[in-house]
Amino acid sequence: IYSARKGLKVTLIAERLGGQVKDTMGIENLISVSSTTGPELTGNLINHMNDYDITVKEHLRVSEVIDEEIKTVVLSSGERIDTKTLIVATGAKWRELNVPGEKENIGNGVAYCPHCDGPFFKGKDVAVVGGGNSGIEAALDLAGIVKSVTVLEFADTLRADQVLVDQAQARDNITIIKSAATQEVTAANGKVNGMKYLDRDTNEVKDVAVDGVFVQIGLVPNSAFIKDVIETSQYGEIVIDEKCHTSSKGIYAAGDVSTVPYKQIVIAMGEGSKASLSAFEYLLANSQRLEELYEAQK
Ligand SMILES: Cc1cc2nc3c(=O)[nH]c(=O)nc-3n(C[C@H](O)[C@H](O)[C@H](O)COP(=O)(O)OP(=O)(O)OC[C@H]3O[C@@H](n4cnc5c(N)ncnc54)[C@H](O)[C@@H]3O)c2cc1C
Structure with a gap:
């Protein structure tokens, strides 16, 4: 939403819209909303997103990212998307016990x-x-x-x-x-x-x-598809600074997949907004060069 409101052309790729939020019924700590459920919040997010011209590709995984100045995102369908900037917000999943019988x-x-x-x-x-x-x-x-x-x-x-x-x-x-x-x-x-x-x-x-x-022993960040091209922590979280920059120029990370402390909805939302503003700043500063490279790659 923050990216679209800056006039950028946005494609959202999500295996499952709503992410972990969809797995929770009681949310009482999303500031300004006393009480909601995962499905309700997901529905509100989708409605809000539909106010903007955003291309949504659901039920697809990103399997690889080729990290050059113009980045190429490879989807599970084989489709390749070239982009000047990329925000990774792939969250986390349940950690397994790894004991017999599980x-x-x-x-x-x-x-x-x-x-x-x-x-x-x-x-x-x-x-x-x-x-x-x-x-x-x-x-x-x-x-x-x-x-x-x-x-x-x-x-x-x-x-x-x-x-x-x-x-x-x-x-x-x-x-x-x-x-x-x-x-x-x-x-x-x-x-x-x-x-x-x-x-x-x-x-x-x-x-x-x-x-x-x-x-219920924790979450593993969904960073495997990108860990070879950007720095991750010992726990597999994408290392970010306070503006959501990763170790690669033009790639930003937000939410549970990143090293941001405290994995919460309101934090992930704030981080996603921050990552969008950082990406916009990068695009402004490098607009001419990126446009030439992007056109050349078409
Ligand atoms: C049971 C439960 C209850 C919770 N309760 C609360 C609560 O009450 N309050 C609170 O603040 N927080 C709560 N949380 C935590 C909160 O849900 C997370 O902090 C928040 O959802 C993180 O958002 P995110 O966008 O970073 O990641 P996620 O919600 O994990 O979303 C990641 C998205 O990326 C997609 N994805 C992953 N890998 C790929 C890939 N390779 N290609 C394409 N798409 C991909 C996923 O399908 C998903 O859409 C709860 C979490 C759980 C599991």
Whole structure:
């Protein structure tokens, strides 16, 4: 929207419009909006975007970026788009546990999205792995649907905000186990029936009987397609400065895929706006040379 309002010709390429926002039902911290849901916010974003002349390419992935002065973006369809500037806002995805029984049981008890899959576990016992904000939020959401929630946290303290921890501790059907290293998801007859974890205080392997396991151990930035052409951090986040510049001239990054601290909607929105203004500044400063190069490449 910021790019279009500057009169730039904008193409938006998104595998799934709305991104992670689509996976959340309760949003109460988007400044000026007391309460909304992911689908509602996504709809509002699309409506706002439709006020402008923006070319949208949905359900397509960017598989490669060729980083010369005029950049070429290669799509999963094989289409190639030449552009003078590129803003990468590809976000992040759920991190997996990588223990036996996890991959094999996705869809049969192992889940990553409480809002999508929580209702399937109505009246059942579930575990949430991870005691950060996502994990405790998931536990609180699930506690309203399922019979019981057991939260397993690897560290000896919870990393979630105290306000969330207080709410979780006040719920009768949430149990929090700390210093628990998840070792295996167990199943019988194609359905999850429990988890094994190492009690890091006693070194004992313990079992917890559950019908579902929600993995909430963080996000991995979606930067693989571009990591060979720009600098990324040890966590795979695209390194940016305060104006969203990356290590490559003309490429900007914004939101969860970048090193910006705090991964939140309002921050991602602000960063996206900032990246657009930086791209516009770059285009103004280099307009003649970029136009000649762009025309020559056509
Ligand atoms: C369950 C859950 C609840 C949350 N609750 C809140 C909350 O209440 N409040 C809050 O502020 N934040 C919340 N967050 C965090 C918030 O959703 C993120 O910080 C925010 O969505 C980041 O926006 P983004 O645009 O950087 O990335 P994303 O939302 O991840 O969007 C990335 C976009 O890029 C696309 N994409 C990825 N790779 C490619 C590719 N190679 N080619 C083309 N397109 C690609 C994706 O399809 C998607 O459209 C929550 C997150 C989750 C998962």
